[in-house]
Amino acid sequence: MQSRLQTTSKLARIGVSQTAHCLICSQGDETHQHLFFQCVYSSECLRTVKTWLGVSATSNSLTNLVSQVGHSRCSKFKKQVCYAAIVAAVYLIWHCRNTSYCESCVPTVTHTVSKLKQVVRGRIQTVMPKSISRRDSEWFMKL
Template sequence: MKNQLKAMFTKAEFYMLTQYKVGKIYDMMMGETLQVYMYWCNMVWNRLSIPRRRFISWLVVQHRSQTTEKLARIGVSSSLACVICDQGDEIHKHLFSECPYIKISLLETKSWFGITVATQSLNRLIVWIDRSKKSKFRKNVWHANIYAFVYSVWRCKNDSYWQDLITRPHFLTDNCKRVVKERIRVVLPTIMAR
């Protein structure tokens, strides 16, 4: 912990702090990860999402899904390269916000749902959805869309790694649309009956 604090501040910067508060320093050290944990419960209890998509999204937000970087560390993969675009190391940040292939699909998905935030970061997108002044139903639909998108990326990555198949970005978007529409049709009559 001490070394992390030294890496964040020089002695001069540390002494210039007007007040030292442990909570404030902890928030600075955690960055956006802490914010996502605070908003995660809103995504988990969303009835419009299919449980397997919730689970995969939970792994992704927690940075616990198996990327090729993690697989290489344990000896399963021989390469760190992204199996989808082959333009960078496959870490969570690359796979869900920097991969050019995934960026295209995310932009199409966001525009279809009318999500206007400019961020490409999955974590910031989750926080933006929860902070938006939209109805609970619309937020749940957006969360279901994020689940469908993350699950589609996960499936695309696995298909690329295990079967050497790469799905078109437009197919990912179309799949998200189809899944969310079907789930709303299944769940909505139950919600309306209450």
């Protein structure tokens, strides 16, 4: 959100990187907007996660996505799960980008999304509030 990550686009501007292309898809310059979620890889991850959560947010921009979740008419618990999924997606996409840089291989979308689901479930179960509605509890258990 604060655009502090050292993307190849930023590094190319200061002469550290040879190219500004996205290390994951090579289809555009690696800016924050591209990486989160205009890149083919990250947009497919996001689409899969939205389907998994049953979220109908239409935005593919990180800032707009966070805003849409905040203004949605769902319970506080569901919003927290969605925020956790967004944070996990950003972390795992950046991790994927670094893996691509260091090891010259990109994990599959399926691998990244399954890791995301595992991280989100584990995190929410660790900090799950004691008083959540039955509907929210059932929804979470089905994830």
